[in-house]
Amino acid sequence: MEPSEFRQHGYAVIDWIADYLEAPDKWPVLPDVRPGDLSRSLPTSPPDQGEAMDVLLRDFQRLIVPATTHWNHPGFLAYFANSSTAAGVLGEALAAALNVNAMLWRTSPAATELELRTLDWLRQMLGLPDKFLGVIGDTASSNTLYALAAAREIHPELQIRAEGMAGRADLPKVAVYCSEEAHSSVDKSAMTLGLGLAALRKIPTDKRLRMDVGALEDAVDKDIRAGTVPLAVVATVGTTSTTAIDPVPEIADVCDRARMWLHVDASYGGSAAILPEMRHLLDGCDRAASLVVNPHKWLFTPMDCSVLYTSRPELLKRAFQLIPDYLVVSEGNEVVNLMDYGVALGRRFRALKLWFVIRNLGVEGLQALIRQHIRIAQMLARWVDDEPSFERLADVNFSTVVFRHRPPEMQADKVDSHNAAIMEYVNATREVYISHTRVRGRYALRIAIGNVHTTEAHVRRAFELIKEAGARE
Ligand code: PLP
DSSP states (O other): OOHHHHHHHHHHHHHHHHHHHHOGGGSOSSOSOOTTHHHHHSOSSOOSSOOOHHHHHHHIIIIIGGGSOOTTSTTBOSSSOOOOOHHHHHHHHHHHHHOOOTTSTTTOHHHHHHHHHHHHHHHHHHTOOTTOEEEEESOHHHHHHHHHHHHHTTOGGGOHHHHOSTTOTTSOOEEEEEETTSOHHHHHHHHHTTOOGGGEEEEOBOTTSOBOHHHHHHHHHHHHHTTOEEEEEEEEBSOTTTOOBOOHHHHHHHHHHHTOEEEEEOTTGGGGGGSGGGGGGGTTGGGOSEEEEOHHHHSOOOSOOEEEEESOHHHHHHHHOOOOGGGOOSOGGGSOOGGGGSSOSSOOOTHHHHHHHHHHHHHHHHHHHHHHHHHHHHHHHHHHHHOTTEEEOSOOSSSEEEEEEOOTTSOGGGHHHHHHHHHHHHHHTTSOBOEEEEETTEEEEEEEOOOTTOOHHHHHHHHHHHHHHHHHO
């Protein structure tokens, strides 16, 4: 592509993005498509000759945008939001242009040093002590996997790095603990690392869906008595289903006593700790060996950007550092080579977008957004509480409200399907997108406010639609 042509299309793309971010509700939040619709519109084989860029951009608008679920839409209230700010989009574009691979310091000093500095800023924003080193990965799932791989290294006598875990008569059983409300990525980590799901102990939760520390202690003691090595506890600050907060200080005590790695999954909830009034959410996390937080969830940074902090970087390195001859460099210990902290050799320049977001919005700008989301969630919780036919099923610890419609005359066994029908009705309007969960088996509607464009009016509209559906269904 000639530079002049690139310029022309580049300007057109930026214009399109500017219009999009100005009015992300121009398209329905959920596309009006059925499985296979887009596939049927796409050629089944690639073009032999190159096509003009304006044809591609037309197809992007004609085919791709209408088949997209618009996570940027202010009515996106499902799961946990991933919404980006303009600064983040520009950072992503520039990272694509530089296209560095930050595997070694030498292969991109800027990407390496900016990652370390930006994550040190974020560490300060979260109130974590400076013993934590941060590295960026793609997702919390990968980062939890890496943390648990490092956890195995607190027991070097197990020789897992060298000998693996398969078919070893000399290897005692090992165990990892998390609450029954922990994210499925913990299960996947156990599966992937060769621990197996049998090594994962799902600890019961208390009334507020927080890990029951007494039950954790009992499970650890039982394992020790049986000769099993307790490796790690994954505590969650902001569980996926109801945003419950596990009692991290007490869990840290149990970890200390049994020499276990404490990993904190604060993928969603961690961002709230940038508010001084919410800092207490991370109480006890200073004692963690690792903590994951996702700027791509609630810090307005484009997908993907998940941060793994660790106070034991040497163990993360012991789990993953492997330097083939062709990657030996002369800088030695003077530098950080990011390839040493995970599975991936190649690393994108993800820090640039986060650096742009933090600088462009400033800490105060980010705080204002998060504070606003928490305020709207509290408001929604009050609306729910004020309606006698609705019941809230969980505390609102952050910006997520979990509730259900339960008219007094309705038979108990109809309530789940009634709420499932409400969700379908609401989402079929394509005005808002809400999701569901189960709380102790009960089907619940779930509204998570975290999108940079969402205002009180959007949440009010979602609740109106829910009430309308409740009256109809
Ligand atoms: N942990 C928690 C508490 C989550 O809520 C989620 C996703 O919502 C994850 C982990 C997985 O995040 P990722 O998509 O970055 O792997």
